[in-house]
Amino acid sequence: MNEIWKTLPGWMRNIVVPVIVLIVALWVASAVVGAIFGVIGFLFGWIIKVMFVVALGAVVVILVKRASR
Numbered sequence: 001m002n003e004i005w006k007t008l009p010g011w012m013r014n015i016v017v018p019v020i021v022l023i024v025a026l027w028v029a030s031a032v033v034g035a036i037f038g039v040i041g042f043l044f045g046w047i048i049k050v051m052f053v054v055a056l057g058a059v060v061v062i063l064v065k066r067a068s069r
Contacts, residue, residue: 005013
């Protein structure tokens with residue numbers, strides 16, 4: 001690998017390779033951030049659904065208690 005690196009022209013070692021490494025690093029970072037936001041969004045959506053079901057259950061219980069009087 002060291003021999004291949006030394007055979008590359010200077011402009012490629014100093015400009016092209018760092019740009020490619022930067023692009024790949026940003027691509028990986030955006031994938032990780034996207035996965036994190038996806039998981040957080042999924043959890044918040046799930047929590048909101050659970051709260052909605054609990055609220056509907058509470059409303060039903062309150063209405064049944066009032067109707068039974």
